[in-house]
Structures are given as C-alpha cells and as structure tokens.
Amino acid sequence: MTIADVVAVLPEVAVTTTALLVLLADAVVGRRAARTWLPVLTILGLVVAIFAGPRTVASHTAFGGFVVIDTFATFFRILFCILAIFATVVAPEYLERRAIPAAEFYATVLFSTVGAMTIALSSDLITVFVGLELMTIPIYVLAAMARRDRYSNEAGLKYFLLGAFSSAMLLYGFAWLYGLSGTTTFAGIAKAISAGGLTNGPTLVALALVTVGLAFKAAVVPFHQWTPDAYDGAPTPATAFMSVAPKAAAFAAILRIMLGTLGPLALDWSAVFAVLAAITMTGGNVVALVQGNVKRMLAYSSIAHTGYILAGVAAYQAGTSASAAVLFYVFAYGVMNLGAFACLIYLDLEGTRGATLDELNGFARRQPIGAVAFAVFLISLTGIPPTIGFVAKVFILQPVLDAGLVWLAVVIALNAVLAAFYYLRVVVHMYMYDVDANAPRLLHPNLLSAGLGIAGIAVVFLGIVPDFLYRWALQAAAPFVLR
C-alpha cells in the first residue's frame, strides 16, 4: 500500500471519513446543532469526495491491480456522490418528524455509497462482492430504519432475507467462476472463459447463477418482487436513495461482470437479457398501471426502468454506445426517480405513507413548487422532451436498434405509452382534480424544495443540453467495447 494507492481511493476514504465524522459529531454536538449541521457535513464530505477523484481520462490501477481507476469508475463515483447528496438534501425534515436517528441515517447512506463506489472501481470478484455487500447491507438497515413503523420493519426484513438469499446465489456463481478459471480477476476469468464458451457445463451454471444474482440486485422481473414491498415500506427518503443508488450500482456490476468478465458469453446472455428486459419493462409498467398508491406505483415504475436499462445492456453488440446509453440512463434515472420519490415527502410530512392518488388531489395548489418539480420528474420518467428522461430513452433505443433488436425497440416504445398513462395520471391528480379550498398548504422545508427545484431544473437542462453528459458517458463506457 503506497501513497499512490491511497490517493487512488481518496473519494472512498473521504466518504468513509465523513460517515465517521457524522457519527462522531452526533455524539458531540447538541440536538439542534446536529439537525442543522449533520446534513451540511454529509454534503460537504460528498462534495469533497467528488473533487477528490481524478479528473483525467487515463485509467490506472492501484492496490496491486485490485482497484481500477478508469473513466467508468469516475463516472459512477461522481454519480453515487450526487445521488447521496440528493438523498441527504431531501431527508432532514422527514427524519425529524418520524424520529429516525439522523446521524445514523446519513452515515448509513454514506456507507452504502462507499460500497457502491467500490463496485464501480473493482476489478475482481472479491472486491466486487465485498462492495456489493457493503452497498446492500446498509440499505437493509435504511429500509428498516423507521423502527416503530411496521411497514418499515416488513420492508427491511423482506429485503434482507431475499437480498441475502440472492447474494448467496451470486456468491455461489462467483465460486464456480473461480473454479472454472482459477482466478478471480475479471481479466483472467474472461481469458479463461473465451477458451471454453458456454458448452462447458459448469460455465453454464456459473453464468446462470451470476445472471440471477445480478438480476435480483437490479430488480429484473421475475426477480423483482422484493422491490415494491421494500420501496413501499421504507421511509421515503430511504426509498428515494435505495431506488436509485443500488440500481445504479447493480448496473455498474452488471457492466463490469457481464461485459467485462463474461463478455465471451455475451451472445448467450444478451439474448436472455433482451427477453428479460422486455418482460421487466412490461411487467413493471402493467402492474404500476393498477396501483393506487403513488409510492408503490413509482416502485413498479422503477422496475420498468430497469427493463429499459437492461435493454441497453442486451444491445452490447452496438459497442460503446450501448454501454454509454446504460450509463446515461442510469444517471438520468437516478436524478429523476430520486426526485420523484422525494416529492412524496411533502405529503409524508403530513403523515401519509406514500400518498395515494386521491391524496395528491390539489397538490398543485397546496405545494406549487413541489408539484412543478414532481410533474417535471414524471414527464421525464415518461420520456417526453425536453427532459433528460427523453434523451436517455433515445440513447437506449439507438444501440438497441443498432444491435438489430427491432422488436425490443418497439416494445420499449409501446411500454413508454403504458408508462405515460400512469405517470400522467399523477399529474392529473395534482393539477386537474381539486381538493376543497380549506385544505392547508403543505409544509415547505427549504432544503427539500431547493433540492427538488435544482434537480428539476437539471432534468430539463440536461434534456436540452445533454451532450457533455453523453460524451462523458461515452468516455466512461470506453472500457467496455465488445464487438
């Protein structure tokens, strides 16, 4: 371990340190001060982490090759930090009202962020697995963090049991991969597998187990069933974070493992992924369509988005543009989905648990800024320009078509119509049904509104000027070129 090694993982160090500082500060300062300063400290730490990372496009390794600092890792590091900042910004008022220990909340978010970042920069099975667990285990905690809330308990328990189960499967698949290749590094495995191909029986077992394990983390149908319950029951700020960061991390892992490691088998798994993508987006949308609870609907919708992203993975044959599309979509999805969940916090402060559609009636009048932001996020999730969600969909469609998956492109398009129905129905309830005039205006936490406002503007801005982000995604995707 050299200085260079430490420098290479400075962002992770920064985030971890911040987590510790937050815990420490909570113990030291008073309650009122903590309420104000803990989020600030968290955000500061994350900002430092963003700027602590390398700015160059050159990739290098550290820790004897166990850490790869490439454009891909950089992309995800920054993305995870942004998502963590966003999650921190929206949380304080909710935590206060629901008596959720704030310091532990922030620290847990930060720990999870470290795990996610670890996934992005890993170059072997061990690191990726440890990272995956470091990312997931805090999420279990986040889900269950509203201790006195039965739904939160249930969410945490379900997520934990199934998550552990799937982790075991993934691990077993890793074990077989190791057995097949005699190594745990991605490069080594790839080399070993390209010799044998899928005809080797054990390869098949390993591939299937890894597919299922990763598909679970990304909430791919039919491995998705934990998602709605976990998202629904968890405290809303936690939901907001857990709906995006673990999914982004899962796709980082999928890219690293499926493309970077199991690339030689891509012909096989991509066919399965294409079908899974179609099933996932359709299943997610169709069930979201019949949800009355907006939080749960958004949970299903996030499954549908998994499908879209997975389509980009399945279209690996299109080359860099496929991976870049995945990265771009993950970014877009992260911002808009987190924002959408966070918009529910306004109502949660009144005591709802993820508002029903009817509870949203008149939201536009009761909370104009929140309603505009929510509408923007929903329109973006639908994929209507000029929002980032639209551009992301375009970027996904392009490689999908390029890879010759015309049917999948059509399925995506039709699914977007389905999705439009339920997303826009929320807008209907916010803007077009009125609640009686006596309904009080909703609380207006400044940090939350500011965060949502900025995110909303970002969603539109990036929808109009997406080029630099896409170029960045292209750079980040450069390590994954398979043809």
Next chain:
Amino acid sequence: MDFLEPVFFALFALGIIGAGLCVVVLRRITAQALLMALTFACMAGMFLLLGAETIALFQVLIYVGAITILILFGVMFTKQEERAYGLFFQEQTRWAAAFVLLIGLPVAYLALSFADPLTPSAKGGDLIPLAASLFTDYAFPFEVASVLLLAALVGAIVLVKRDEQ
C-alpha cells in the same frame, strides 16, 4: 493417512448433508440451530481435508462460535411457534422441492465434472500466505470489509437500541 481421506470425506459429507437437511426439515428451532453448528463443524473438517487449516480455524471461530451464538440469541429473543399456513399459496413445499431438484441434480451432476484429482497437500499450512496476501494484495477489499463491519455495527445498533425518551 491418504486412505483415510475418503472415509473422512464421506463422514464430513454425510454430516454436512445430513445436518443441513435436518436444519431444513426439523421443527425445533434450537435443534435446528445446533445442527447448523454441526454442519459448520463438518465444513471445518472439509477445509482441513483440503489443507486449509487456517480457514478451518476461522470456520470454527466465526461460524461455529460467533454466528451460531448470535443466532441462538436471536432465537432466545423471539418467541417461536409454528402455525398452520394461513393462505393456500404459502404452502409451496412441493413446488420448491420440484424446482430445487430440477436445478440441484443437474448442478450436482455438473459438479462432478470437475474430475481433476487433487494432489496431496503440501505441509506448512496456509496461514502465512493467507495473511500475507490479505494484508498486501487484498488490502483494499480488506479495508472495505472493515467498513462493512462498521456499517453493520452501526446498522445493528440503530435498529435495536431502545428509543431515547
């Protein structure tokens, strides 16, 4: 010693599979926990057979020791009762068995395709190389794992600590 290996292997395998099955099949929670510990112990034996003494040691310490005890605590803190299935779809044993067999048997069969014989283990133990690589090559995952433990610690505390008022 070599001729004993298959015997030990058979014994441990029997212990692992038998005790594992019991964990799944039995209804008494404490027995289940203890049988799980037995599985872990047999596993340690397997590790020894494979020449991984250090791993075997960790296995005993962490699994047979710490984890089993943790789980026993968990058992003690909660009231255990088996009830009839409330809803018909909760009864899924048959489906589960069918699926697991359908997957498990081919996988086990494929497992046997790793036919390479294993050479006799060289003496000298695996502690030194393991430790060396853990703290040099694997320094980064090691650090991450320590963060993981910290995170788990914080998480466990925040979940079970009593409310402050």
Next chain:
Amino acid sequence: MTVPLGAFIAVSAALFFIGTAGVLVRRNAVVILMCVELMLNASNLALVAFSRRAGQLGAGNPLDQRGSVFVVFVFVIAAAEVAVGLAIILASYRNRPTVNVDDLHEMKG
C-alpha cells in the same frame, strides 16, 4: 489425495440447494437466515476446493490465495449479515411479535 475435486463440489452443491430449499419452505425468519448461512457455507466449500485446485495448477502454495481470501471475506460478510439480519428481525419483532415471515404480508399487490 484420492477424493476428487468433483466430490467436494458436489457436496457443496448439495448443501447449497439444501439451503435454497430451506429458504423456500421455511417460514421462520431465523431459520431462513440459517439456511442462507448454509448456502454461504456451501460457497465457502466450493471456494476452498477450487482454490486447492487452482493452487496446484500454479506453483508454490497448495492453496491459491484468491479462493481462501475470498472465503475470509465471506466470513466477514456472513457475520455482518447475521448481525444486521437479527437486528432487523428483532426490530420487527418488537412491533409485531412474530418471526413468521408469512405474517408479514401487509404490503402486497
């Protein structure tokens, strides 16, 4: 060594799927947790066995470090999982005194 690698792997597979079956058929959260531990252990067995094989392909150590290091990390992870898992079970139990996961189906649909 007379026992072939495949035998170890087969035992690990058997244990893995026994664990899987346990997760599927048992309803006690603690028992499910145990079954998950069995699955992790099965992985450990496979890892060690494979590391033995990988080790004899390479030179020097009988065990390839990667496998055994992996196993060590799995130990850590398993411990962390159990700790957090039990904490979650206990937290849930306080609100609703049951460990029967079937009873936790307030969220569905």
Next chain:
Amino acid sequence: MIQNVWLIPAFPLAAFLVNALFGRRWLGRWTGPLASAAIAASALMSIAVFLEVRAGAERTIVPLYTFISVGDFHVDVAAQVDPLSSAMLLVVTIVSLLVHVYSIGYMAHDHGFWRFFTWLPLFVFAMLILVLGDNYLVMFVGWEGVGVCSYLLIGFWFERPEPAGAAKKAFVMNRIGDWGFMIGMITTFLVFGSMNFVDVFERVAKDPPAQGVLALIGLAFFLGATGKSAQLPLYSWLPDAMEGPTPVSALIHAATMVTAGVYLVARSTPLFAAAGPVLAVVGAVGALTAIFAATIALVQFDIKRVMAYSTVSQLGYMFLALGVGAPIAAMFHLITHAFFKALLFLGSGSVIHGVGNVQDMRQMGGLRSKMPLTYWTMVIAGGALAALPPLAGFWSKDEILGSAFKNGYPILWVVGVFTGGLTAFYVTRAIWLTFHGQPRDRHLFEHAHESPRVMTVPLLALAAGSVLVGFIGFPPDNGLIHAFLGPVVESAKDDQIRPILAGTNWAEFLLLAAISTAVGIGGILIGLSMYSRGRPEPAAVSRAAGPYYDVLVNKYYVDELYDRRLVDVGKAFAGAAWAFDIHIIDGLVNRLGWAIKLGGGGLRRAQTGVVGNYALSIVAGLLVIMVVYGGYATGWLHR
C-alpha cells in the same frame, strides 16, 4: 367598354360590401336604392357591352388575374365576352334591376330590409361571374356563389323553420349537382389540359377525344345542370324554395339562377355535340321534367308553387331544346321566360303583398277589381307562358317545338305540345282563381289593395318585355337572336346541332305553330270552362281522377321518397357509422386498456407479499434461465 367588363359585376359587389358593412347601423332603408343604383349601372354597362358585341366584337377574353396556377394547371380569372354571355348579361342585369326596384316596395316593411339588399346584389355579382367566366372553374365559382345566395335568400325568414329547411335542401341538392359539375370540370382538364372554353372547344373541334370520355364529361356537367336548373331528379328543391321572399323567387328561381344549367349546356354546346348520346339524354330528361312538373302544377293551390312547378316545366323545355340540338331556341326561351316568369312571380308577389301574405289561391278570388294593374300584367305574362301569339313565349316555345319536330324527335314534340296544353290550363286556372270569380275570403278581399308604384312600374316594364322580347326571334329561325347567337353553335361541327339559320320555312312554321297554339287555346278553354262555368266541376274532376289526383296533389310523393326514405336511410346509416365509431373503433381501444388493466390486476395478485413466494419465483426464474442457457449450449434453442 369590353375591356372594362369587370365593372359589371364590380358594381353589385361594391353594393354588397357597402351594405354589408354599413347597412345595419347606418344605411338602413338606403340600402335598397343603393343596390338598385348599382345594378342599374351594371345594366347600363351591359347594354353598352351588348351593343359593342353586336357591332362585331365576336369574342373577347378579358383576363383579370391568375386565379390558380399549379404545375400544368392554370386558370385565370377572366371574362369571356361573346354573344352568349353578353345576351345573358343583358337579361340578368335588366331583370335584376327590375326586381331590385320592385323589392324596395315589397320588402319595405321587413326588418331584414338591409340584409335583403345585401344579399341580393351579392347574388347578382355571383350570377354575373357565372355568366362572364371564360373557363369552367370561374363559372363554377359563380355557380356555387349563386347557390349560396339562393340559400341565404330562401332562408331569409330564418326564424320560421320552413324557410330554413328549404334553404338547406336547395343547397344540398344543388351540391349533388355540383358534384357532377366538379367531376365534369376536372375530367375536362384531364382530357384537354385546360378548363378554358376556348381551348376545350378548339380541341373538340380539331382533335376530339374518344366519345366515351366526352359522354362522361357531358353527363357529369348535365348532372350539374339538373341540380341548378331543377330537372329530374334534382328538382324538388325549387318548389320548396318558394319559402323565400317573392322577389327572390322571381329573380333567382325563375329568371336567372335556375337557367344557369341551360347556360352551361348551351355554353358547352360543342362539347355536348361531340359527346354522342348525351344530348338525347338531355332532351329526354327535359321533356320528362316538363310534363312531370306541369302535371303537378295542375292541382296546386299555392300560387307560388304553381309558378315554381311551371318554372321547372319551362326549364324542361329549354333542356328539351338543347337536347334536340337547338341551343339558340333554348337561349331564346331562356330570355323570354326570364321576362314573363319574373313577371308572373312579381305579379304573384304583388297579390300576396296586396292581400297580406296569403298565398293560397283558395282564399283569393275576384281581386281583379282591387288590383287591376297587377291583373293585366299577369294576364299578359300568363298568355306568354301559355304561348299565345304574339306574346314572347309563343315565339320561343314554338321554336323549341319546331326544332324538336324538324330535328327528328317526334315523341319529344308530342310531349312538348301536350305539356303546352297543360301549361295553358294551369296558368288559366291560377289567374282565374286569383282574380276572377267571387272573393272567397271577404276579409282578405276587403283589405286587398294595389301595390305601390315602385312595384307596379317594374311589372309594367316586364310586361312590355313579355310582349316585345319575342320579336328578337322574328322571323322564326332567322331573327335577330339567331344571327346574334349563331357563332356560339357554329363551332360545333356536328350533325346533331343544326344552327337554324337556313331561313324561315313559313309553311312549316305556321303548321306547327297552329297545332301547338290550338292545343294551348284548348287548355285555356278547358280551364275557363272548369273554373268560370263549373263545367266540368273541378271537384268532380278531382274525385273522378281519384288516386291519380292524389298522386298529383302529393307531387308524385317525391318529397316523401326523398325526405322520409332517403334522408331517413342516410341518417340511420350515419347513426350506424357513429355507433361503429364509438363501440368498435373506440371500443377496441378502451377494451385494450381494460385488458391491460386486467393483466396488471392478475400480475398484481402474484405479488402476494409473502417472502417465500418471492424466493420461489427467483428459483423458478433461475430454473428457466438455466434451461435457456442449456438450450443455447446444446443447440436446441436458437439465440
């Protein structure tokens, strides 16, 4: 003057614009004189143009601007001044002027006075465009323009349901005809590459296309003509159009607009002549309409309806003439008819005005003493209609019948002569019932009065016309009109059209005239005998005729057929189409949404909330994926 021919329609247009913009607020009653003055200016110009044409300007095209020019299609807004159009100009402007003046009196008490004098000049404008256009498209613009003015004016008293309905009926039936016009016009362009009369007729003469094509075009145009000129089967709007103010009936539905069809066919003579059997169709339809409408007119009691059916019948004569190859005779009759039928209508209007808006002749009677001027002018017009020599109608109708006979259409001649008898009868009946005998409604009679001078002066003018205009066709077959209009038909080099310039065959003329006049006088005598002496008693006759009488009174049940059957069937069809729209097309969409929701509900139930089930589905997924991968590996599944 010809180069400024556009001023002729410009005056009415200006009157329209001024009255439309300022009529309601500021001009009020001044709208009438203003419009009349504008028409008078047009009339003066028309006379000037006419004289110039007569002096030798045979055909002048006066382009104004490019109307539509796309690719090889090019149409100018241009006027064609030739004998035919200048004659029409004269008729239209003069009759219009008289009707305008008359209307100042007739409409004096109507609160829609300004509106009336807004629309009437607009009509004249459109009619003049129709007449002047040098191509089918511009003609069509006028054609539809007069249609819409007719619509507006029929529906002038829109607060009552009947005029509103009649107006719509008129326009829609006209539109059916216009469909034919449009097809004819466009096909003409496809065949000839132009819509200009000059180009088309030149091509027909030099390099005629297949007769079938020409027949198609001819039939299409003729369909248009039947709509506008109220021929079978599209005639039924015209009687209903009597719901409009009487001056409108006189101008639009007697003198000018309804003759547009005749003008169209006459204008297209070269085309029709080359189109084979189409002319025979025209003649047959004309004859059939003539007798058909005349029979209905026999039994009507509404004075205006009698005149309306009479108009239909007379228009039938004109088509008969066109069909037998005598376009000049048709135009001649058009001109004379314009005068005497306008007079009959205006006279009727005077009566109606005089008795306070009653139109049923059964309530009139004996009005001769109260309104002598009206009476005498009506008698003159009636005589002209009954073709009594030497009134105008005699000359023109006789020429038609003579042509039919000479050109080899004896059946049409017989029909024409017989219809002449019917005509004489019903006009006698109408005049007698109105003016003679005992007043049948005392109250009405007491209040009856002669119309003011502003109305009677036009009557007198028209009466003079009805007497004198016939002489432009004297001597028969060789009169002024024949010389003047001769060039129109000359270009049609076909044996079907016989420009009757060979000179007068007096013997033939006298014989034929004697026969038809005798039949006419016979009709008059029967009428007089029935209504003045009661021999035979009209009621008895109708009883004896029984069902036949009923058929006539009910106008052959055509309205019933059209309104009840066709319209009902159409509405039912439309209703079915809408049901299809709602239940099938939209239903499918909604059904799809419903099915998706159902599917969502089903999938939702799979989300049981139970962890074990979730885990099971994970394992099931694993199984499937393994099978698929196995399939790929072994080759029984294709990627």
Next chain:
Amino acid sequence: MDTLLTLLIVIPIAGIVPLIVFFRDQRAVKQVAVVTTFIELLVSLVMLAQFHVGEAGFQMTESHAWLPSFGIRYELGVDGISVLLIPMTTLLTFISVLYSTGGAIKQRIGEFMIVFLLLEVGMVGVFMALDLFLFYVFFELMLVPMYLIIGIWGGPRRVYATLKFVLFTLAGSLLMLVGIIAVYLQSGPPGNRTLSLPDLLDRSGRFPPEFQFWVFLAFALAFAIKMPMVPFHTWLPDAHVEAPTAGSIVLAGVLLKAGGYGFLRFAVPLFPVGTQAWLPILILLSVVAILYGAIVSVVQKDLKKLVAYSSVAHMGFVTLGIFVLNQQGGVGAVLQMLNHGFVTGALFLFVGIQYEKTHRRQIADLGGLANTWPLFTAFFGVFTLASLGLPGLSGFVGEFLVLLGTFKFNPPGGPGGLFWGPLAAIGVILAAVYLLWMFQRVMYGTLREAYRALPDLSPIEVVCAVPLLLLTVLLGVFPQPAIAIIEPSVQRILAIAAGASQVVLK
C-alpha cells in the same frame, strides 16, 4: 437577420419570464401574454416578408451543433410550406390568447398563459426544425402543454379526454422515435451519422426498400394519429369537446397540421419507396376519412363534436392530396392545411363564444341565435360556408386542387384517380349536409327566451375573428400568391422523392 427563426422560438420563452414574475397579477399576466404573442406574430410576418418567393429550398437556415457526439444538430429553416404555416400558428396563438383574456379562462390564468406560450414554442418549432431529432422534440413539446390545457381548463370529462389524447399521440410518436433512430443508424457509418434533413435527403438513396417500408410505417403511424386519419381519430372528438376554446383552436388549427406537415416534410421525401408501398392503403384511408368523417358528423348532437368530426373529413383531403404525389395534390394539401387552420380554428372560436354565452353545446338546445346575434351569425356563416368548400372562400381552393390531383393520380395497378376522385368529391356534398344542417338548427328557427338578452360579439371577439375572416376570403379569392410560395417547395419534395426512389430501386 440570420437568427430570425431562433428568435421565433425565443420570444415565447422570453415571455414566460415576466409571466412568472407577475404571476399573481391577472391584468399583467394577460397583457404580457397578449403582447408576447403579438410580437411573435409580427416577427413571423417579418419572416414571411423576407422569404424569397419562388425558391424551393430552405431559407433562413440556421445550423449549430447541438449533440455533436450523436451527430444531432440544431437546424432550422423554412421553405414554401412552413413559411406559411408558421404565421398561421402565430396568428392562431395570438387569437387564442387574446380570446382567453376575455374571460373564457376563469382560473389559474397565469399558469394558462405560461403553458400556452410553451405550446407556441413547440408549434412554431415543429414547422421550422430541419433535424429529425429537433423535430421530434418540438413535436412532443406540443404534447404536454396541450395535455395540461385540456386537463386543467377543460370540460367535465377532461381527464379522460386528455389522457386519451396523450396516449394516442404518444403511441404514434414513440414508434416514430424508433423510426427516427433507425434512420439515424442507416444514415451512415458510425461517426458520420446524421439526422439533419438536408443531409438525409442526399443520402436517402441509401435506404433499402424493406427499411423504407417499415420506417415509413413508423412515421406514418405518428402522423396519422396526429392528423388524425381514420381509424386513429377517436381521440379527437373527445379532446375537442373537453378542451377550452383556445385549446380547441390551436389543437385543430395547428396541432393537426403537424401530422400533414410531417408527412410532406419527412415521410414522403425520405422514404419514397415506403410511400409507394403504403400508398394504396393511405389513399384508401384518406378517402374513408373524408366520407366517414362527414357521415359521422351528420349525426352529431354536440356542436364541438360535429366540428371535430368535420376536421377528420377535412384532414382526409390533406392526406389525399399528399399521397396522390403530384403537384396539384401537394399544393392543395398545403392550402387545405392553411384553410383548415383558419376556418376550423374560427369555427371552434365561435362555438366557444357561443358556449360562453349560452352554456349549451347540444345542438338540440340551441336554435334561432341568428335573431339576436347578427354579427355572430355573419361571421359564423362565412366560416361555415368556407368549411364546406364554397368557391371564393379558402376552403375551396385546397379541396379543388386536391381533387384535381386525385383525378390525375394514376397508379400502376389498383384503382386510380377516376375511382377515388368522385368518391372523395362526395365528401363535398356531405360537408354541405352536416354543416348547413348544423347552421340551420343552431342559428335558424325560433329563439329561446333564455337567449334573447345575450349580447352579440364583444369587441375583443370581433378583433379575434376579423383577421381570420379576411384571410379566409383572401385565400379564396387570391390563392395564387400563396400557391406561388408553396409550389416550388412541393415540387422539390416530389422531385426528391421521385429521384430517390429511382436510386433505391436501381
């Protein structure tokens, strides 16, 4: 000015800023909105004045890299087709906004104006975009504002109607998006791909026939739904009935045009072979739309629904004109779009005015209105007549040219123009039937007492109606100036299509 077109996009956006600032002040909001749309109208007229008549290609083009890594450009330009549609759009928007200030919008007027200006951005942009991606963005940008306009300020069933509108439109446009991306991929090797129309037209010879077949279908679906063509039209009556008047005006006047414009601008020249393949069906559907829309209009009981269904019939003429693929048809289609914009926009305006006064829209509840509203009657009558295609008013020229083109249509095999032309012409008869019947039942007859005291048109309403009236008459009497602008561009498109299809088929 070489940024004139961008200016047209920027002005409404700039207008939104003061709207947000003065959000609470109703008077200021109205003034800002009216002034903004009026400036926009003036600028669009300046653009029209600067247009060089007779040149076929794009003028006033602007082209900037927008998404360079994807080869997408911010590319604007107008040709003879769009240069007329844009002023139409700005005029109708101005009229809608002006009318809406007169009390038709009773709540949330600030939001209304913001949304309306956003809508204007989309509408204007659609007609100027030369990059397919940009076009798509504007195409969809029209969607959300209209969704809100119907959904928030609409009638009782507004939610159903607006969702239906959005879902129908999206279903089509998303498939088109797939098509656009397919075009992008087909446009060249990686790195040299483009969605810029001028470039694509140069390269369209590269699109193989089967590709054209499917991608044309994707485009056609989007445009057919937007138009709407039968059988994708059922969203239209619902949307119109529920939309507020201003929404109806621009929906009928502008949004539907985006479909026809898209066919002409993109689908036909880019995929000539695909066009040929689908031609029989499109012609059939056009004629069906003309007849079916008219027939269904006959039995409508709701005034707005009647006008909506009549739009279906009228837009049938547009598609018919486009797909007979000759100059007369093409020019006629564009003229018909213009005419329909003014006339149907005006009809919706008047139906709206009428509704504001009587609060009834069922034809059976109305009648005799001509007795008390002479001005209204005059305007409404002229627009009704224009709508039924009376010569001398704008409706005729377009329909006539389309029919002329249809008669000329002479495909190898299958029924030709002499079959379709007369059929389509029947629509002209039917238009008279339903429009005059409507006019008769609404305006003629005896007046109900309840309506006697209702006032005639207000000055604002007259100001709204007069420009439309003038344009209707001008286009009907002097269509040639407009044709001179349109014709070269239509000719160019047809020539490109013909040339490209030869290249592909060779």
